[in-house]
Amino acid sequence: MFTSAPYTSALLVLLCLLDHSSSYLPPSSSQCNRNLYPQPWNLRFDQISILMSGFAEKRLPLVRQIARSYSVSPIVNAIYILWGNMSTPWQLLNQTDSLSLGAPIYIVRQDSTSLNDRFLPRAFIQTRAVLICDDDITITLDELKFLFQMWKENERRIVGFFPRSHEYQIHQKSWIYTIHPDRYSIMLTKVMIIATDYLYQYTCKMPKGVKAYIDSQMNCEDIAMNFVVANATDQGPLLVSGNPRDWGDTRNSDSDFSVSGLSAKKEHRKKRGDCITVFHQLWEGMPLRYSYGKVVNNVEEQVLCQKNDTLVRCNS
Numbered sequence: 011m012f013t014s015a016p017y018t019s020a021l022l023v024l025l026c027l028l029d030h031s032s033s034y035l036p037p038s039s040s041q042c043n044r045n046l047y048p049q050p051w052n053l054r055f056d057q058i059s060i061l062m063s064g065f066a067e068k069r070l071p072l073v074r075q076i077a078r079s080y081s082v083s084p085i086v087n088a089i090y091i092l093w094g095n096m097s098t099p100w101q102l103l104n105q106t107d108s109l110s111l112g113a114p115i116y117i118v119r120q121d122s123t124s125l126n127d128r129f130l131p132r133a134f135i136q137t138r139a140v141l142i143c144d145d146d147i148t149i150t151l152d153e154l155k156f157l158f159q160m161w162k163e164n165e166r167r168i169v170g171f172f173p174r175s176h177e178y179q180i181h182q183k184s185w186i187y188t189i190h191p192d193r194y195s196i197m198l199t200k201v202m203i204i205a206t207d208y209l210y211q212y213t214c215k216m217p218k219g220v221k222a223y224i225d226s227q228m229n230c231e232d233i234a235m236n237f238v239v240a241n242a243t244d245q246g247p248l249l250v251s252g253n254p255r256d257w258g259d260t261r262n263s264d265s266d267f268s269v270s271g272l273s274a275k276k277e278h279r280k281k282r283g284d285c286i287t288v289f290h291q292l293w294e295g296m297p298l299r300y301s302y303g304k305v306v307n308n309v310e311e312q313v314l315c316q317k318n319d320t321l322v323r324c325n326s
């Protein structure tokens with residue numbers, strides 16, 4: 011029956027593809043078909059996938075170096091460099107093949123320059139958690155391990171290194187975006203871990219209008235993710251102590267609090283405050299919650315003493 015070979019094999023390939031998802035949807039709406047993605051309980055819990063956003067060609071050498079350094083870690087399942095510059099020629103990106111020292115490194119070209127695309131759910135992700143990071147931040151493998159450990163104990167929350175805060179201005183009747191010395195409600199996507207499932211929730215379950223607003227402002231996708239998670243958990247994010255190295259991006263950067271006076275930075279903060287105000291309206295409430303304090307990686311060894319027949323802490 012299947013004799014016209016080329017036609018048949020193409021058909022069979024198509025059938026195999028269709029077989030993976032139980033129902034076929036056209037590409038535009040297929041993103042939100044749950045069946046396209048592994049079920050959370052089928053994903054690995056002992057490893058993490060890294061989604062690193064890259065855009066500037068001049069930083070490609072740094073991106074490669076960062077990806078290579080993460081590939082050594084046994085807790086890293088795979089590293090995906092989400093490349094957002096659509097004009098970058100393939101030849102520039104293709105030199106990643108021999109980079110890996112362990113975990114595979116992939117370049118994933120984004121289909122658009124929308125900031126929302128960094129949070130697209132991906133059928134290829136095989137882990138329950140993803141590390142979201144920018145291309146100009148490095149953390150040590152010990153910090154990565156600790157961050158992942160803390161996420162495992164708080165798997166519904168955002169766990170990260172860079173905290174920010176929202177605050178209400180009574181007179182202006184609007185929200186501001188700020189740094190508060192002892193509380194925080196927003197974790198920056200410079201580097202953070204979230205459950206993989208939040209990518210789906212961000213893309214498919216956010217209130218209408220949020221993604222369009224982000225596209226119009228070219229900003230605040232990270233704040234929206236914090237809204238998604240806070241709304242799902244009714245909890246704030248978790249801050250972990252560490253010393254991530256920031257190589258200083260200017261695009262969508264938040265280094266605005268360390269340098270004084272520049273009007274561009276003031277403008278950036280204002281824009282982010284406006285995002286909070288708009289998201290508050292679109293969510294019809296304020297899901298963001300404050301957290302206090304941070305988790306410290308205490309490497310101090312527990313010295314045990316034998317007292318009678320049992321081991322107890324020496325200072326107890």
Ligand SMILES: *[C@@H]1O[C@H](CO)[C@@H](O)[C@H](O)[C@H]1NC(C)=O
Pocket residue numbers: 065066067068095096097098099
């Ligand atoms: C994006 O790619 C184009 C084409 O290679 C390049 O001219 C441009 O500088 C790139 N943008 C950045 C920010 O690197």
Ligand SMILES: *[C@@H]1O[C@H](CO)[C@@H](O)[C@H](O)[C@H]1NC(C)=O
Pocket residue numbers: 100101104
């Ligand atoms: C780069 O890699 C892609 C995907 O593997 C391939 O389609 C393309 O031909 C490669 N381009 C070059 C210039 O090597």
Ligand SMILES: *[C@@H]1O[C@H](CO)[C@@H](O)[C@H](O)[C@H]1NC(C)=O
Pocket residue numbers: 215216217241242293
């Ligand atoms: C926020 O959380 C509430 C309570 O769980 C839920 O009913 C609502 O649908 C959520 N809103 C969004 C936009 O996810």
Ligand SMILES: *[C@@H]1O[C@H](CO)[C@@H](O)[C@H](O)[C@H]1NC(C)=O
Pocket residue numbers: 317318
């Ligand atoms: C050790 O055991 C003895 C006998 O059981 C008991 O009298 C003594 O109080 C114990 N010492 C400590 C430090 O627990």
